Amino acid sequence: MKNFSWRVILVFAVIIAAIVYILPTINQGWWPHKKINLGLDLQGGMHLVLEVDTEKSVESTIERMTYELRSLLKKENIRYIGIDRIEDTKISLKIRGNNNILSFNKLLDTELKDLRVLSESTDDEILTMVLNLPDNETRHIKKLAAEQALETIRNRIDQFGVNEPDIRRQGEKRILIQLPGIKDTQRAKELIGKTALLEFKLLDETHDLDAALKGNIPAGSELLYQDNEDSATERVIKSPYLVKKRTLLTGEYLTDARVQIDSQFNEPYISINFDKKGARIFERITEENVKKRLAIVLDNKVYSAPVIQEKITGGEARITGNFTTEEARDLAIVLRAGALPAPVEIIEERTVGPSLGADSIRKGLISMYVGGILVVLFMIVYYKVSGLIANIALILNIVLIAGGLAGFQATLTLPGIAGIILTIGMAVDANVLIFERIREEMNLGKTQRAAVNAGYSKATLTILDANVTTLIAALVLFQFGTGPVKGFAVTLSLGVLASLFTALILTRLVFDYLLINRKIKSLSI
């Protein structure tokens, strides 16, 4: 009976391992400290999928290159008629004069060799050229934008303070965010979705605002608005500003952003600090533009447009506006974490309130108990003692699934509970197959021991075949599913494996023990 004792050890080892893994779920402090994770649908929380508009990051790169190209040509004393961004991601360029064209062509082979020439024509000493970035460079920019967006969002969420957030890339340009137990979902969404592009731009004070509002916007300027919420009426009033398009300074040089309370008006404001380079640029801007108005623009919204009184050294500035303390705090977080390299859009959201999650758990457990008890009773009535053995297997099955969930750190979801319930119904199938086979063999006149042996040996392959197909369906489901559905695939797979183990090894062991070791002649089946 060497084989027998080996199986006993295996069975006990598996059961004990499962129980050890379940213990931390019952009492958090216990080793091995792996609780069964509850899905967002059971514990409440928010699931978001964001799409990073990576195309925009290419556009802004091209925009920046257009600026750089202009200053480069100025520096090299090459006169040009126009350098502009066209069709979002292309640079069009016009240069007149043979000398200029000649020196430009030299430049093209040295400083500008990273650019791809799409078309080129020279007509009457005018060179017209369209340039863009090579495909692999575009891909690289897009990839970088998605990665950077992920990092920035991770930073923001960390600073916002969420327990065990799960943030990961999904595909090329999507970001999956799971925030368990979060209550203020609206605030979290605003915090995550804000591009937070901070820009300092001069107001266009030479042109008339009213004319611009009528549609007569001067080239190089644009209309931006400031939102002012009247706290009494809760109405948002938009006030327009005519702002120069050119960005003088962005938030990329920011080192810190903190909420401060203005002692005079008792209103929160955000104090920001620039690094050395940023401070130098800020100093220069303020020096050159004394008595002019500098607009502080965040995501194309004007926050304030103070008059520059004097040169500001030290690289410190403040953003004021009608903030609540909460808004100011969130704004400080996004400024500290940095701007997103490209805008993001929420393309999927699933939020479950904590009370609904608790309800789902309660209802799931009730239907599990009711279904389970009915099946257990049925098995005892139908198969008597053998039914009892099958029931032990069934209960161990659930223990194994729970242990597996904790051990593999899988997530239990509501469909996952449904999967366990389904397993209860299907787990007895293996035992039913065996028992029916044993009954058949006994009808042929075999002794019980021989019938059990024959029953198990004939049913084993059938059980394997039947369960492998369910396992295939479950694995495909796992591959394709998201969140809750994945949880279903997990418990279904664990359930299939557990029922294979209990039916083929565990109940066999019990039968063998009773029939061989205890020499029981007949078992009711």
Add this chain to the structure above:
Amino acid sequence: MRFIKSDINLNFIGKSKLAFYISATMILISFFSLILHKGPKYGIDFAGGTLIQVKLFAPASINIIKSGLDTIDLGKSSVQQFGDKEENEYLIKTDISVMTSQGLSGKVKNALEAATGKEVEIRRIEMVGPQVGKDLREKALFAMFYSLLFITIYISGRFEFKWILSGIMAAALMSSVYFLSFINLSIPILITSALILALILFWFLNLKYAMGAIVAIIHDVIITVGIFSIFDKEFTLPIIAALLTIIGYSLNDTIIVFDRIRENLKKYRKKPLDFTINKSINETLSRTILTSLTTLTVVIALFVMGGGIVHDFAFAMIIGILIGTYSSIYVASPILLIWRRRGKKIQL
């Protein structure tokens, strides 16, 4: 105790013609209902849109809720009771998504509280953008297709020892689907044609067991989808999970009968094939019925007590289990006989 006597011998194969008409009728009705409803009714997982589950702390009529919602712009929207009536829960669905969803739940809460004069709890929000919905729809179809394909490889391998043949066939099908998915062919058409092609290949390659199993599965899935369409229920991600489970379950039943056929073919070499098949179905009948009963028991428990979110999932499972049990007896096995009736040489 036993429900079914061990010497039971019902003539299942003799009724296969009747079963064929019944199946054909059910499939026709399914298609008819699908055409009448202009295809499957997609939930927001697949169609895109927003779903908000609200709980009122005092009963209110659905009309009050609707008139409350009229004060805010919800686009094309619907309101329905959700779960048990005493719970006062409602599902609000709209087709707007993504950009406009900013602050939507707050607006709904305020509007409902103003209309009912009582506190309202927002219990669940699901918003799916149109692109995500389309992606999920395609993924779901691919999942069904691939699970079918893998299962048939397994069956052909295990039952007819044609691992390589079925493997090559599956690889060819998979790669052609993969490459065809790059050209702008609509995914449902792509998958349907791949399935039809698979059936033709099974036929010519003489993969009888795989053919029987896959026909039974397609039969089950079509009828379940049809019944969903008749009851005007929505397809959501959990329903796809249910359909895949039904595939697994129906196969489970089918394989157990097939296994017995294979075993009995060795035992009764002299007997005609329909006798052997019929005997095999009878021998496994007790198990088939018992397992269906226990599984049905738990699924019904889930249906009655599991709450609104898993209600439709359990409903799909109930239908699937019933149809799957029927099909493993009346659909999968009789298909094995087609080869004999065609006068081909049988080597089952």
